[in-house]
Amino acid sequence: MDFAAPVDPARATELLASAVRRADADHVEVALLARAGEYTRFAGERVHQAQNITEQQVVVRAVVNGHAARVATSALDRVPDAVRRATAIARAADDTGSAWTPQHDTTDDHLLWHEDTAAFDAPARVALAAHAMTEARQVGATAAGMVGRAVTQLAVASSSGALRHVVATEATGSLTISDGDGSAHWANLHRSSDALGLTPQTVQEVVARAVRTRGRQPLPHGTYTVVLGPEATGELLGFLGVLGFDGGLADAGVGVATEPGRRVASELVTVTDDASHPFGLPIPFDALGTTKAVVPLLIAGRVGGPVTDRTGHAHVARESLPAPVAANVVMAPGTEDDLVAGVADGLYIERFWYTRLVDRQASTITGVSRDACFRIVDGRLADPVRGARFTQSVFDLLSAVDGVGIERRAQPIMNVWNGSVTAPAIRAHGFRFGPR
């Protein structure tokens, strides 16, 4: 099957540039957001959802008298109509607005392309799924997961002269091995499927970890020293946006990003939104055509600043107001390859689930631990423990980090187009399981 940009790049840029040339607005941007993805989902001894999905949307943002309006369409032949309609809506506003109009005029074309991802075709993905199911079956367990490849395409033309285009590959893999009441999980995403790390050895390790969770016992309520795996750490970092680093909150005087320089985490914790980083899903500009700046969120534990439209983080949410969001969050690695060895009595937590904000002021979230979680005794993984509910301050925990791992993995940021968070494992103290 073809594995290419959903819209021919030359056609895409000409279409957008032509639409901009004909626009009758004070300012206009026309952006093509497209993705062609193939996803092999498996569970219950079968590939149950083999999917090939191409989606595309051209978003027109027209500004008249300071008022902005957006019209989007999936049909390329409707783009001129979308420009006219957006302009008419913006023009209909009866007073003067203050919509920001980026004035950049960059013309460029990026190719974040990995041939290994292009070769990660349906037979290769099915073979990987079959291998995981076989490995699990041999120990009396079951495998479920998803492996996929995609091409993401973003093109932007604007009346200030920008004409930008990027095509990027994307590889994704996740695996859950269930063994009775126990389970283990692994996930990663990257522009390169070779860098994904979903190898036969990885499968073997996840199967072995799942087997070790057999007969897991309830976790007593209490406060623990924890080692959080990369996925659990990434889930915590995914809250930085709603704790104040996503745009809009700081403007309203809400959240931690109103206090640059304030210490909220250990000096071992440095987190940036970095679209130039090879990990995660980097992409060089946003849907307004603005180059993504590297935005330090936490610098050695101190507050940096929020992402904004001006830093290249414009984002239109589906069921809510558009607000800038961090989209390629990356935590700096540490130096320890075995964080567990540094814990005399504690817990290893592989993954969190259904985490939600409870109290923005206190940075408190709730959720449950999930999959392969173990007691740590004398620097080694010991008995498996069941998932348990926690209610925990994100910054309290990040302040108590005393070890950061080397290996990092990435996961998607929910509901953010092309969004990901990349994190290493961390060791921290004072994690509370159970009610307050």
Next chain:
Amino acid sequence: MSAHGWGALADDGIGSALVEAALDAVDGRAEYADVRLVEAEELRVYRQLGADVDERVEHSLGIGVRVLVDGVWGFAALPLVDSVDAATAARRAHALAVAARGTSKPVRLPELGVHSGRYETTVGQDPFAVGEQALLAEALDAACAPREVVSAQVGFNAKRQYRHFGNSVGSRQHQHFLETGVLVLVMAAGHGDVQRRSYPNSFHGDTAAAGWEFVVERDLVGNAARVGEEAVALLTAPVAPSSTADVVLGSQQMSLQIHESTGHALELDRILGDEVNFAGSSFIGVDDVGSLRYGSPAVTITSDPTVLGTRGSFAFDDEGTPARRSTLVDAGIVRNTLSTLDSSARAGLPLTGAARSDGWAYTPVCFATHVYLEPGTGTLDELCDRLGDGYYAEDNRSWSIDERRLDFQFGTEVAYEVRGGKRGRLLKNFSYGGSTPRFWGSVEAVADDLRIFGYPCGKGEPKQWSFLSHGAPSTLVRGLRIGVA
């Protein structure tokens, strides 16, 4: 132009021709195929304190084709221009199914009937043909009247969509859906605290299968003013205590409780393990259906997409199964699941018509339809009388439940002390937690004040959205663990 006459797929004949083109492309090469052709247009208008109006219109038109080859599914979706795209999608779906043959345990569907027909949402006033700006501006002003309000959003949304469906058995269906919704969300800051209030639903507002009349009936300005004042009042309200207490949960909070602990727990694909890698499984097993005591005798929960006017209303689900009423929980006993063709065939359980998908681009999976708690008797005040001493809590603020839909923790925007059946002090940061069967087993009584709320819901890999609804009356629960967060 009527509310139902717009777009490229208004003509059923055009839709049918494209469906046939896709089916023809795999004719004789699959034991089953179905095609969904969807054209959708969505209007969203938001006004926010200190910002310009955000107005956007989104249009999409595409096709999703699913085939079953030697018991293995393949699915492909494409934006649609002409019949070539329809055939391309069908061929891609076929190729994916072929690639997975031999490594997958096959599914065998039962003999399917032919179900054809048309359906349209009943609409009073076309929401795409009204001027909503003045009302939204007035509502925003009302919400922002107190100086402690630092953030406020008022929004309006409307969506219309044609869904043409056909399958290789011969079913041909044409549905036109139209929905309308509103949102008020207020944040107040002061006294070292930040508090939020929302109306009419804390989940991206409330949306129903209706026209502009849905907005008119909501008294947006009056309610915006109310939640603005309540957000400010919460700043100085006492924090709700930690204890074990009897609680009346309001309709909105109960609707989310149903969504998380009933709807998701009864999705048959979860029960069978299809979603274990991401969304999770269920504490309910296939063998539990018909016997598991899930709740008290006061708890009867129904799936019924034939109820008109909800975000979960339809005549056919997204794989062509006619809508039907199914009792999920009958007087506390699990009787049915939310099932699809695939899951019901594998589990040997009844097909309940709960295959839903996000537009044309995603494969149908088990999602809730219109799932609601059957009302009991008496008003909210009478339920509080019955409560005696305890708390009344309403409007969800925080929600979390484990991957088996068993252990949950919810927070509400507001709570009130209830003493001798009378509402007293306003309390903030109310939370409660528990396990699903114990919670539902502790339901003593259900009032008659059923309210219905529209929800978005995410599931699947890649993640897709479904749009559904839940109805709930105020509910009295005894012995609830509160103040857990």
